[in-house]
Amino acid sequence: xxxxxxxxxxxxxxxxxxxxxxxxxxxxxxxxxxxxxxxxxxxxxxxxxxxxxxxxxxxxxxxxxxxxxxxxxxxxxxxxxxx
Amino acid sequence: xxxxxxxxxxxxxxxxxxxxxxxxxxxxxxxxxxxxxxxxxxxxxxxxxxxxxxxxxxxxxxxxxxxxxxxxxxxxxxxxxxxxxxxxxxxxxxxxxxxxxxxxxxxxxxxxxxxxxxxxxxxxxxxxxxxxxxxxxxxxxxxxxxxxxxxxxxxxxxxxxxxxxxxxxxxxxxxxxxxxxxxxxxxxxxxxxxxxxxxxxxxxxxxxxxxxxxxxxxxxxxxxxxxxxxxxxxxx
Numbered sequence: 321x322x323x324x325x326x327x328x329x330x331x332x333x334x335x336x337x338x339x340x341x342x343x344x345x346x347x348x349x350x351x352x353x354x355x356x357x358x359x360x361x362x363x364x365x366x367x368x369x370x371x372x373x374x375x376x377x378x379x380x381x382x383x384x385x386x387x388x389x390x391x392x393x394x395x396x397x398x399x400x401x402x403x
Numbered sequence: 404x405x406x407x408x409x410x411x412x413x414x415x416x417x418x419x420x421x422x423x424x425x426x427x428x429x430x431x432x433x434x435x436x437x438x439x440x441x442x443x444x445x446x447x448x449x450x451x452x453x454x455x456x457x458x459x460x461x462x463x464x465x466x467x468x469x470x471x472x473x474x475x476x477x478x479x480x481x482x483x484x485x486x487x488x489x490x491x492x493x494x495x496x497x498x499x500x501x502x503x504x505x506x507x508x509x510x511x512x513x514x515x516x517x518x519x520x521x522x523x524x525x526x527x528x529x530x531x532x533x534x535x536x537x538x539x540x541x542x543x544x545x546x547x548x549x550x551x552x553x554x555x556x557x558x559x560x561x562x563x564x565x566x567x568x569x570x571x572x573x574x575x576x577x578x579x580x581x582x583x584x585x586x587x588x589x590x591x592x593x594x595x596x597x598x599x600x601x602x603x604x605x606x607x608x609x610x611x612x613x614x615x616x617x618x619x620x621x622x623x624x625x626x627x628x629x630x631x632x633x634x635x636x637x638x639x
Binding site for chain 2: 340341344345347348349350353358359362387
């Protein structure tokens with residue numbers, strides 16, 4: 321799956337599935353994970369779609385160096401979780 | 404809350420070693436579950452108090468490898484099966500069929516408790532229940548021929564579901580009213596994810612009894628029949 325994903329990204333694919341932990345818990349399928357997408361961005365120097373990138377910045381999920389949430393959870397998310 | 408793989412630790416952008424090893428272990432368990440054989444002797448012994456006799460037949464698939472490669476063979480009975488079933492041909496309201504499907508451990512663990520919850524409820528309603536039938540290397544549609552041979556009005560197939568990474572032991576129950584040669588999967592109802600961490604034994608038996616009664620009352624199954632048992636629970 322990693323090899324296939326790397327080949328697709330190298331070939332310029334612009335959409336891949338993201339499921340938590342590569343495990344589609346409802347269907348019992350394996351797919352590509354959110355982590356995988358981040359790794360591919362790192363490896364190939366790709367960036368999110370511009371609108372998505374802007375949204376990630378506004379939410380505090382991506383820093384100026386395009387790293388996803390390098391430190392703690394953004395305050396607005398933490399507020400939603402049980403103490 | 405959930406066994407979904409959320410909030411997993413990272414190193415850099417990628418997955419940390421711990422959750423990666425957990426994933427590989429879960430995948431190994433899923434693969435094992437697909438290949439694991441059903442311990443028929445043990446299952447028959449455990450079912451003994453619930454059904455007399457417990458019948459055992461085979462599908463047309465000769466071994467597990469062929470069963471996995473040839474879904475069509477798993478849907479048909481072996482040539483000798485009819486002779487095993489024929490002496491019990493007697494007109495029933497329902498026949499329960501148990502087969503490993505893609506997870507023997509699912510039916511090994513969950514078939515007996517669900518049937519044990521369900522049979523008293525059906526018998527209290529004067530349902531005539533056929534002897535339990537265990538099928539070696541069976542798929543869902545193999546139950547059609549069994550119901551036809553035993554003259555059962557409907558068939559409930561308890562079968563191990565394709566293992567996922569979070570559940571290698573999930574059991575499904577497929578219900579079909581008056582199956583015939585041209586029955587398709589659209590004519591069936593399914594209750595999926597039967598296991599203690601999913602739909603528990605009592606809830607599964609409740610849903611099954613509800614669906615079986617609805618099938619009998621409306622004389623149909625499949626897409627025209629909806630599972631209203633959750634509504635029933637809310638109204639109580």
